[in-house]
Amino acid sequence: MSGTAPVFIGTDAVEQVLTWDALVAALRDAYAQRHDEHISPPRTFARGDGASLRALASVPPGKRFMGAKVFGRGRNRGMNYLISLADQDTGEIRALLDANKITAYRTAATSALAVDCLAPRRPVRLGVLGSGAEARAHVQAIASLRQIEGLSIYSPTPANRERFAHDFEAMLGVPCRPAATAAQAMEGADIGIAAARSRDETPILHADALRDGMVLVSVGSTLPQQREIDASVVERCDLIVCDMPDEVSTESGDMLEARARGIDFAPRLRSLNQLVRGEIAPGARLPMFKSVGSALQDIVAAELVFDLATGAGLAVELPIAFTYKQ
Numbered sequence: 001m002s003g004t005a006p007v008f009i010g011t012d013a014v015e016q017v018l019t020w021d022a023l024v025a026a027l028r029d030a031y032a033q034r035h036d037e038h039i040s041p042p043r044t045f046a047r048g049d050g051a052s053l054r055a056l057a058s059v060p061p062g063k064r065f066m067g068a069k070v071f072g073r074g075r076n077r078g079m080n081y082l083i084s085l086a087d088q089d090t091g092e093i094r095a096l097l098d099a100n101k102i103t104a105y106r107t108a109a110t111s112a113l114a115v116d117c118l119a120p121r122r123p124v125r126l127g128v129l130g131s132g133a134e135a136r137a138h139v140q141a142i143a144s145l146r147q148i149e150g151l152s153i154y155s156p157t158p159a160n161r162e163r164f165a166h167d168f169e170a171m172l173g174v175p176c177r178p179a180a181t182a183a184q185a186m187e188g189a190d191i192g193i194a195a196a197r198s199r200d201e202t203p204i205l206h207a208d209a210l211r212d213g214m215v216l217v218s219v220g221s222t223l224p225q226q227r228e229i230d231a232s233v234v235e236r237c238d239l240i241v242c243d244m245p246d247e248v249s250t251e252s253g254d255m256l257e258a259r260a261r262g263i264d265f266a267p268r269l270r271s272l273n274q275l276v277r278g279e280i281a282p283g284a285r286l287p288m289f290k291s292v293g294s295a296l297q298d299i300v301a302a303e304l305v306f307d308l309a310t311g312a313g314l315a316v317e318l319p320i321a322f323t324y325k326q
Contacts, residue, residue, distance in 0.1 A: 001300035006322070007315035009097045009305060017308035020144035022108040023301055024116070030300045031113065033061040036305040040296045042247060045223075045286035053197075064088060065306070067299040069099055075140065083302045093322050095306050096316070103306065106297040108137035109320065110272070111193075111217045114241055114289035116145045117275050119191055119215045127189030129182050129228075130196025130203060131155035131164040134219060138193045139168060144237040146191075151176040154185035194218040194228050201225065203252070206265035207232035216288040221254040234258035234265050239284035243272045243291045252292055 034141040040058040060066070072219040073079045078104065081099035081155050086092060124146050128135050131153060139151065151168055153176065155161040161178035169176040179185035186192050186209040194289065210216065216237065220228035234240070234255060242248040249255055249269065258265055270280050272289070311316045 003272045004092055005093060005094050005317050006320065007095050007097060007306075007310065009309045009315050010045035011098045011101050013309045013314035014098065014101045014105075014305055016314060017312055018105055018301070018305055020105075020109060020112070020141050020302060020309075023105060024113050024141065024144065024299050026301040026304045027106070027109055027113050027297060028276060030060050030063065030296060031273050032275070035061065035271075035296075039296050041246070042244075043295070056293075056298065057153070058295035059088065059298045060296050060299050060303075063093065063300065065299060065303045067302060069103075069295055069298045071099070071103075082300035083298055085299070085302055085306060092236035092324065094125050095302070096318070097302050097305060099302070101294070102301050104133050104137045105141075106301040107134060107219055107291065107293055109301070110243060110297050111138055111219060111227075112145055112290060114141055114272055114275065114291075115217065117217055118146040118241070118284070118287045118289065119146065121146075121244060122299045123149040124190035125150040125188055126152070127179075127186040127235070128153045128164070129155075129185060129191045129194045130190075131160040132196065132222065133195065135164070137168075138195055138217065138219075142191065142193075143172060146173055148172050150174055150188075152185040152187065152189065153177075153251055154179040154182045169255055174198070182206075186210060186214075190214055191248075192216045196222055196228070201227040203227050203233075205233055206230040210236060210286060212285045214286065215290070216286070218254065218288060219291045219293075221252045222253060222292040224253050224256055226253045226271050227257065229254050231258040231261045231263055233288070235263045237286050237288040238268060239270065239280070239287040240265060240268050240270065241270050241275050241280070241287065241289045242270055244294050245271050245296070246268050247292050248290050252290065255290070 057068040219257040
């Protein structure tokens with residue numbers, strides 16, 4: 001039998017212990033290590049009779065744990081997220097975590113890390129597309145690294161964009177205004193955050209809404225059938241930094257459409273690993289961070305949560321034992 005009982009860490013514990021500063025720092029350390037193609041292989045996506053299951057795995061360099069995230073969408077459209085952590089030295093399963101909040105945190109913290117490398121170190125204005133959990137998390141994560149001096153938010157539902165603007169004006173203490181269109185939300189923005197797919201998968205952001213000197217983040221198109229930004233945006237951005245370059249190129253509907261229109265974006269594609277390691281020359285006119293998410297982000301975040309939650313007595317020891325094989 002395994003000598004160490006695994007623990008379970010739930011959503012309440014995640015929310016109690018995880019902070020943006022600590023998570024961005026952990027991700028910065030992980031992306032500063034040299035990566036090879038094997039540490040985070042392509043995700044797998046199984047489908048059958050109206051149900052689907054996605055799985056991602058990673059062995060982050062320089063970390064104590066390796067692990068996997070699994071999440072399935074049932075026929076009723078419901079889903080759970082699970083991360084399992086295993087010790088890199090012994091192979092023992094040490095923890096199971098509810099990964100719902102971890103997923104939103106790690107996506108936004110990874111974007112914030114990219115923005116920190118790409119955006120000027122001065123107060124900034126944000127243009128936000130989307131009013132859901134991802135959009136909210138992105139504003140909070142970037143606010144941990146930059147002073148926000150203003151924010152504009154577009155969501156197709158007026159009540160949602162008005163509520164978002166009201167909430168963040170109270171939180172940040174700066175003017176936050178709802179915008180009637182995506183283009184209006186981007187007016188005067190130093191950083192654009194696209195964190196919302198359109199309802200009918202029609203792109204919601206076009207190149208004519210952007211200006212040179214800004215930084216764009218796009219996280220809403222992670223599968224071939226999903227659309228967020230128009231191909232004109234891909235064409236205009238002179239640097240496209242990706243967390244998973246191969247998957248962004250072959251799995252994001254935005255990039256597939258750009259390729260179908262004859263746009264050769266490959267020469268402008270770079271990895272977040274290269275960016276954090278200082279291997280990309282500065283001076284991009286209009287850089288974009290394009291993210292589909294990766295298991296490395298999940299496992300780095302989960303290890304941080306494990307350390308903080310166990311230290312705070314918030315991890316629940318499970319009354320089970322896995323058979324240990326050597």
